Amino acid sequence: MHLVPAERAHRNTIDDHRVCDAIAGIGEPTRVAGWARRFGLLSEPGRLTLLLAVHAAGPISVTDLAIATGMSDTSVSQALRVLRTAGAVEAHRDGRVIRYRLSDPQVHDLLHRLSPCPATTSH
Amino acid sequence: MHLVPAERAHRNTIDDHRVCDAIAGIGEPTRVAGWARRFGLLSEPGRLTLLLAVHAAGPISVTDLAIATGMSDTSVSQALRVLRTAGAVEAHRDGRVIRYRLSDPQVHDLLHRLSPCPATTSH
DNA sequence: CCTATACCTGCGCAGTCTTGCAGATATGTG
DNA sequence: CACATATCTGCAAGACTGCGCAGGTATAGG
Numbered sequence: 001m002h003l004v005p006a007e008r009a010h011r012n013t014i015d016d017h018r019v020c021d022a023i024a025g026i027g028e029p030t031r032v033a034g035w036a037r038r039f040g041l042l043s044e045p046g047r048l049t050l051l052l053a054v055h056a057a058g059p060i061s062v063t064d065l066a067i068a069t070g071m072s073d074t075s076v077s078q079a080l081r082v083l084r085t086a087g088a089v090e091a092h093r094d095g096r097v098i099r100y101r102l103s104d105p106q107v108h109d110l111l112h113r114l115s116p117c118p119a120t121t122s123h
Numbered sequence: 124m125h126l127v128p129a130e131r132a133h134r135n136t137i138d139d140h141r142v143c144d145a146i147a148g149i150g151e152p153t154r155v156a157g158w159a160r161r162f163g164l165l166s167e168p169g170r171l172t173l174l175l176a177v178h179a180a181g182p183i184s185v186t187d188l189a190i191a192t193g194m195s196d197t198s199v200s201q202a203l204r205v206l207r208t209a210g211a212v213e214a215h216r217d218g219r220v221i222r223y224r225l226s227d228p229q230v231h232d233l234l235h236r237l238s239p240c241p242a243t244t245s246h
Numbered sequence: 247c248c249t250a251t252a253c254c255t256g257c258g259c260a261g262t263c264t265t266g267c268a269g270a271t272a273t274g275t276g
Numbered sequence: 277c278a279c280a281t282a283t284c285t286g287c288a289a290g291a292c293t294g295c296g297c298a299g300g301t302a303t304a305g306g
Contacts, residue, residue: 012281014187014220018180022191025179025238026172035237036168043163044294045156049149056148057141062253064137068145070128075295077254082294096252096303097137110233114158115148137252167264185283197266200284205263219273219282 038107041088046071047079051102054089055111059099161229164211169194170202174225177212178234182222 013019026032042048049069054060057068066076080100083089090103102108136142149155165171172192177183180191189199203223206212213226225231 012186013190014184014282018183019187019191021180022176022183022188026175026192027238029172032172032175033168036166036171039162039171040166043159043166045152045159046294048159048162049152049155052149052155053145057145060141060145061137063135063251064142065145067134067136068142069149072296073253074255074297078294081254093303098253115150135251169264186281195266196283198264200282201265204284216273221283 037086038088038104038110041083041086041107042110044079046075047083050076050079051083051088051107051111052115054100054102055108056115059092059101061097061099063097065100160209161211161227161233164206164209164230165233167202169198170206173199173202174206174211174230174234175238177223177225178231179238182215182224184220184222186220188223 088104211227212223
């Protein structure tokens, strides 16, 4: 199969079949971009720590997250804003407390691989 | 159990048990940092595309990767340098061609989830 | 209504990262 | 040896990112 786009065909390939395999393996650029964005969310120690905490503790407040992670309230809030905007977590208000939980199944799945999630009843 | 470090104990928690669950779920900071670094490698579209290509095509040259991804030789080389330095891929010289393959099982595993890796004989 | 608590937001600085250019190195060929 | 190919590297510009400070909003309680 000839998966190489016309505009690149003029260049000399070294292993034709590998080029085709590679192109097939890459797939939709939008899908790749989506995953890259997802991984980007997990790439910062602070955010990853928060996600692990949310994953392990379920609906948890900003203050508790700050205590558990040792981060400042502001840092936690800022990081959560990024995660919320990206759709990785969602917020639920309960009085003056706002609790966060995971909202992206794919992210949840990735986190599940990092920490076995011992006895969570949420799934 | 009281997992909250002494220096943070003075602050008012909202749900004590959730704080403890969170701390337990976070685990070793060094481990978290390691995964964050890993995710960071996958967070850039160019690198992720390259990794997917290498994953699908096996030992493949820089030139072929450039053709398959539509990136410039330089960009591919630079990205591969980062991945190589981080231990995600390894290079093997064959004449004037250098072929790359995945060298980090964890990264391999993550990629495997993104594209089912149809008929790779490498494992 | 006034205060305390819980959380959010805008802004500016500093550090990091990606990219492209230009050039260097290494290998095969005649 | 001269040349083409394949890949690597250093450097500088530009974009992006996380962090802390200061201040703003929302809810509960007296």
